[in-house]
Each structure stands twice: as structure tokens, then as C-alpha cells.
Amino acid sequence: MNFSEQTERWKAxxxxxxxxxxxxxxxxxxxxxxxxxPSVWQGIRSEEISSVPEILDKELxxxxxxxxxxxxxxxxxxxxxxxxxxxxxxxFRLEYKLSETPYETSVDFQTEINGLSRSWFQDGVITVDxxxxxxRFPRRGAFRYLTLKSFFNSRAYHPVLxxxxxxxxxxxxxxxxxxxxxxxxxxxxxxxxxxxxSCMQExxxxxxxxxxxxxxxxxxxxxxxxxxxxxxxDLVKRCLYLFAAGCQPETGRIPGCIYRDHPQPAGGCxxxxxxxxxxxxxxxxxxxxxxxxxxxxxxxxxxxxxxLALEEFEKGCFKDFRRHWLFIDWRKELQKECPEHCVVIxxxxxxxxxxxxxxxxxxxxxxxQSLIAEFRKNGxxxxxxxxxxFFTENGQYSWAAQIWAAYAEILPEESARNLLRELLQKKDxxxxxxxxxxxxxVLVLMKYGLKEEARKVIHSYWGAMVxxxxxxxxxxxxxxxxxxxxxxxAAVNSHCHAWSTVIIP
Ligand code: RAM
Numbered sequence: 001m002n003f004s005e006q007t008e009r010w011k012a013x014x015x016x017x018x019x020x021x022x023x024x025x026x027x028x029x030x031x032x033x034x035x036x037x038p039s040v041w042q043g044i045r046s047e048e049i050s051s052v053p054e055i056l057d058k059e060l061x062x063x064x065x066x067x068x069x070x071x072x073x074x075x076x077x078x079x080x081x082x083x084x085x086x087x088x089x090x091x092f093r094l095e096y097k098l099s100e101t102p103y104e105t106s107v108d109f110q111t112e113i114n115g116l117s118r119s120w121f122q123d124g125v126i127t128v129d130x131x132x133x134x135x136r137f138p139r140r141g142a143f144r145y146l147t148l149k150s151f152f153n154s155r156a157y158h159p160v161l162x163x164x165x166x167x168x169x170x171x172x173x174x175x176x177x178x179x180x181x182x183x184x185x186x187x188x189x190x191x192x193x194x195x196x197x198s199c200m201q202e203x204x205x206x207x208x209x210x211x212x213x214x215x216x217x218x219x220x221x222x223x224x225x226x227x228x229x230x231x232x233x234d235l236v237k238r239c240l241y242l243f244a245a246g247c248q249p250e251t252g253r254i255p256g257c258i259y260r261d262h263p264q265p266a267g268g269c270x271x272x273x274x275x276x277x278x279x280x281x282x283x284x285x286x287x288x289x290x291x292x293x294x295x296x297x298x299x300x301x302x303x304x305x306x307x308l309a310l311e312e313f314e315k316g317c318f319k320d321f322r323r324h325w326l327f328i329d330w331r332k333e334l335q336k337e338c339p340e341h342c343v344v345i346x347x348x349x350x351x352x353x354x355x356x357x358x359x360x361x362x363x364x365x366x367x368x369q370s371l372i373a374e375f376r377k378n379g380x381x382x383x384x385x386x387x388x389x390f391f392t393e394n395g396q397y398s399w400a401a402q403i404w405a406a407y408a409e410i411l412p413e414e415s416a417r418n419l420l421r422e423l424l425q426k427k428d429x430x431x432x433x434x435x436x437x438x439x440x441x442v443l444v445l446m447k448y449g450l451k452e453e454a455r456k457v458i459h460s461y462w463g464a465m466v467x468x469x470x471x472x473x474x475x476x477x478x479x480x481x482x483x484x485x486x487x488x489x490a491a492v493n494s495h496c497h498a499w500s501t502v503i504i505p
Contacts (some may be wrong), residue, residue: 001252001304003244010245010297017238018202019171023076028052028068028146028164034106041468042103042482042490046145052164059085059158065149067105068164073471073496075142075198075208076168084131086157091129094150098122098143100209100471100495105145107491114488120210121492131157140169142198142208142496144471172197172230185455185504188462192501195472196225199498200232203239203260207475207494214239214258216274217327218499220281221439225501233289240282240294244301252304254278256325272324273343276309278302279351286357295358306351307365309344316378317341329400330476330486331433335393338383342404345375349409376410384410389419390426398430399423400437406444417448424453434476435461435500442502451505462502473500 031054032046046069055066084092099105099122109121122141146166150159168174177197181190199205203214204222223236239258246258246267255267256274279302286295312318318341320326326336328343352368355361383391383401391401391410402423406416423429432438438461445454465477475497478484485493 001300001307002249003247003252003301003304004249006301007245007247007249010241014238014241014245017234017241019232019235019238021169021171021201022174024168024170024174026070026072026074026076026166026168029071030069031055032067032069032145034067034102036106040102042101044102044106045469046102046105056161056163059160060150061158062153062155063151065147068146068148070144070146070166073100073142073144073194073198074166074168075170075201075496076140076166078137078141078146079163079165079167080135080148080161081133081163081165082135083133083160083162084157085160086154088131088154089156090154091127092131092150092159093125093127093153094135094148095125096123096137096149097147098141099145099147100143102145104491104495105147107489109491111489111491113492116210116487116492122209133162136167140208141166170197170200171202171232171235172200176230184459184463184466187466188458188502189504191466191470191473192225192462192503193229195496196222196229196498196501198472198496199501200226200230200235203242203258204235204498206257206499207497209496210492210494211257214242214260216243216254216256216277216281217271217436218497219243220277220284221436221443222498222501223281223284224443225498225503227284227288228503231288233285233291236281236285237289237291237294240278240285240298243278244298247301251308252301253308254301254305256327270324271327272309272312273327273340276305276344276347278305279354280347283350283354283357286354292358295354296360299354299358299360299363302354303351303364306344306348306368309347312340313344316374317382318344328404329433329437331398331400331430333396334398334400334430334433335396336400338379338391338393338401339398339404341375341379341383342401342408342410345372345379345408345410346404348372348375376408379405379408379410389422390429396430397426397428399426399432399441400430402429403437403441403444406448407440413448417450420445420448420450421453424457433478435473435497435502439499439502446503446505454505458502458504462500465500470495472496473502475500 030048031050181187206218254275256269256271259266475494
């Protein structure tokens with residue numbers, strides 16, 4: 001199906017919804033150093049060595065270096081107020097490094113990162129040719145720690161730091177983030193809101209350090225958290241329209257992520273289990289905002305993602321023909337045909353609900369209800385093991401398969417509820433490889449009314465990140481693998497990733 005006659009209009013709607021960013025000034029709270037300590041997460045912790053006022057208003061030598069701790073996660077433009085005492089006989093050269101965690105602060109950025117660009121590290125040099133009173137960083141940073149360094153600068157003058165601040169930005173309302181948090185749940189909730197607000201910029205970014213980009217799978221979780229917090233419906237609407245406008249002209253396929261700064265949103269990284277979720281996200285948006293007009297406008301492209309998915313079926317079951325990126329979770333060893341089959345069932349059932357809500361059932365190209373029932377039956381027959389009472393694929397038992405089988409309602413409700421309860425004890429099954437799948441677990445537990453079980457998962461998994469000092473929730477968290485990274489270097493992991501924003505029931 002070709003949507004190219006719509007995409008210009010969709011892009012214009014997305015552009016019309018570009019948000020004004022809110023601003024909040026924050027200042028550095030202490031000067032720290034990084035200390036090696038094998039007893040802490042990733043083996044590095046920060047230690048205060050002086051207050052900021054102790055180094056302000058002091059003439060600095062030609063070589064100096066300080067690490068400024070802002071005490072919390074910041075996304076914005078660092079700004080340094082300074083003066084120069086003496087004859088400004090040569091440019092002032094300032095080296096800087098922005099980092100999210102103590103470990104990242106301690107890492108030499110001149111290091112290899114397999115598969116990602118070194119440019120994701122936030123460091124650089126600013127050189128001024130005049131004795132300016134203020135240096136504002138040109139590029140938005142995402143950090144808690146700001147390292148400033150000057151190396152063999154002029155002897156004819158002395159720089160004097162007057163203030164070290166950050167002009168923080170977000171399209172979320174900063175005032176909705178509680179200033180304090182005492183209990184574990186209050187801390188988890190507050191850090192979730194800090195994480196989400198940090199990622200709410202001109203779009204819902206996956207992470208404000210990396211990738212600074214809109215991803216469809218992330219958007220599903222970000223939007224749900226947003227409906228329970230900032231309630232910025234226009235930002236969700238803008239992102240839905242960006243994805244629709246960025247669809248592949250030839251196939252109408254919605255991409256997994258959007259590169260925005262093009263005349264037309266450029267789609268990248270098509271991910272099978274992301275794009276099929278477009279209708280699910282659209283349904284949640286309509287139910288929370290009441291905006292059925294947008295629903296009707298984007299209904300057909302939502303249906304089309306399901307139609308494209310059916311091309312990946314053989315004998316009534318999903319088959320991996322090795323032609324698309326199947327995500328689900330970062331675990332490389334995960335068997336994915338069963339969870340993907342279930343994702344399709346869930347997505348189609350949500351598109352059917354959408355059709356009913358919009359009274360557009362007649363627009364469905366086939367009988368979705370009977371197809372869903374057939375796929376549920378096929379999924380049970382192919383992957384459900386009545387002896388163990390769980391879904392298994394090629395001998396593998398994974399949390400992913402059980403979670404998505406529950407979403408797909410392949411088993412009767414009470415059986416699915418019991419399966420989820422027992423799953424939480426199955427530590428020998430392949431567990432989630434990160435917060436994205438843990439979040440799907442929390443959401444599906446809540447779908448089945450298992451609130452206490454969901455709270456226990458949140459307390460243990462997100463509570464552990466809090467205990468490790470998380471200022472925002474992370475892209476990856478494997479309790480036994482502090483140095484895990486999908487990119488071969490934990491320093492380039494995003495330590496503020498909104499797919500980790502968790503809704504506490
Ligand atoms: C990385 C990021 C992003 C995720 C994709 C699949 O680029 O973690 O959030 O959606 O992978």
C-alpha cells in the first residue's frame with residue numbers, strides 16, 4: 001500500500017506539533033575525584049574533594065583540571081561564567097568531558113567502540129580568542145559530571161571561574177518531578193520521571209546522550225509512562241506522525257527509528273516487532289487523549305503494518321526468514337519465532353480493538369478476529385508444552401516467550417495468570433537481557449491484575465539500579481554483568497534511557 005500522497009501532510013502535522021522546550025538552571029554542587037573501589041557498581045565511585053565556592057574566584061594556573069559534580073542528571077547546555085586577569089595575549093583553550101557515571105568519567109574516551117562511532121562520547125575543546133565573560137557549550141550534553149581542563153595555557157593571564165551551570169531543557173514540565181524522595185518507591189518513581197523528562201525533547205528520544213533518536217519500541221513504553229505523569233499528548237501525536245511520514249515509500253513499512261533532520265523524516269533500522277506495534281501505540285494514544293481524528297487519519301497505515309507482518313508467516317505460524325531485524329530483547333541466544341508470533345497476535349488484536357473504537361471494522365482487509373483465533377491455536381500447538389505448562393522453542397525456555405504468549409492471550413486468562421506467577425520463580429529460564437523486556441513483564445503482569453507481583457519485580461530490578469546509584473534508569477542492566485554492553489564498551493551505554501521508565505501500579 002502506498003502512502004506517499006499522505007506523507008507530506010503527515011510531516012506538516014508533525015512539524016506543527018514541535019514543542020517549545022522548558023528551561024531550568026542547575027549548578028555544580030561539588031568538586032570530586034574518581035576513586036577505584038571494587039565493592040561498587042562498575043568499580044569506580046566519586047569522592048568529594050572540595051566545594052565549588054572554594055575554587056571559584058581564584059586565579060587558575062596555566063594547567064588545571066576539575067571534575068564538577070552536578071549532583072543529578074542534567075540534559076542541556078553547560079555554561080561557564082569566567083573572567084581573565086592579566087594581558088589576554090593568546091587564545092584560551094578549554095578541554096571538557098561530559099559523563100553520566102563515575103565509570104564513564106574515569107574512561108579514556110580515545111578508545112575503540114565496536115560498531116558505534118567514537119563521536120558518541122561527549123568531549124571536546126572550546127577555544128576563545130577574546131576574554132569573554134561566558135562560555136556556553138554549543139552542543140547539548142547529557143551528564144552528571146563535567147570535567148574541565150586547561151593545559152599549558154598562557155602565563156600572561158589567569159582565568160578565574162565565576163560560575164559553572166547548566167541550562168537544562170525538556171519538553172516535560174520540570175515542576176512535576178518531585179523534589180524529594182524518601183521511600184524506595186518514591187525514589188524509583190522520581191528517577192523514572194527524571195529519566196522520562198530527560199528524554200522528552202523535540203521528540204521522545206531513547207537516550208539524551210545516545211542515540212538522541214526516536215525509536216518505535218521505546219515510544220510505546222515512553223508514551224504509557226507519559227500518560228501517567230506529564231500527559232504531553234501532543235508529543236506522542238507528533239512522534240506518531242513522524243513515523244507515519246517516515247514510512248518506506250515503496251512498501252509503506254514504518255521504520256524502527258526516525259532520523260528527523262531531513263526534508264522528509266528518514267526511516268532507519270526497520271525492526272519487525274517495533275513497526276507492528278504502531279497500532280497498539282495509536283490505540284493507547286486515542287484512549288488517553290480522546291483524539292479519534294488522529295486515529296482515523298493513521299488507521300490504515302497501522303493496519304498495513306499487520307498486513308506486512310503476515311508476509312512472515314508460513315503454515316499459520318511466524319517464521320524467521322532471516323530478512324528482518326527481530327529485536328524483542330538484547331539476549332543474543334534468545335529463540336525468537338515464538339515471541340514474534342505472539343507479538344503479531346497481540347498487535348493484530350489491538351488493531352482490531354482500534355477498528356472497533358473508530359467504528360472502522362469494515363476497513364479491515366480480512367477477518368482479523370478469526371485469524372487471531374487461528375494464530376492462537378497454532379501458537380499453542382507449536383510452542384506450548386503441556387507437561388511443563390510453559391512455552392518452549394528449540395528446547396529453550398525464555399521469559400520473553402512466556403511474556404509475549406501472555407500478551408497474546410494464547411492461554412485462557414486464569415492459566416495465563418498462573419503461568420506468569422510461576423514464571424517469576426523460573427530463574428533457570430532465559431531471563432530478560434535488560435530493562436526493555438523487564439518493562440514488558442511489568443506491563444503484562446498489570447494486564448492480568450498481578451499488581452503485587454509487578455511491584456516485587458520493580459522493587460528488585462529497578463530497586464537494584466537505585467542501590468547502584470542510578471541518577472536516571474539505564475539502557476542496560478544485568479545484575480551480574482556490570483560491564484555488559486551491546487557495543488563492547490559500557491562507557492558508551494546510555495545511562496538515561498526512557499524504555500526504563502517504569503510505572504508503579
Ligand atoms: C539501541 C537503543 C534503542 C533501541 C534500539 C533497538 O539503538 O537501545 O533504545 O530501541 O537499540
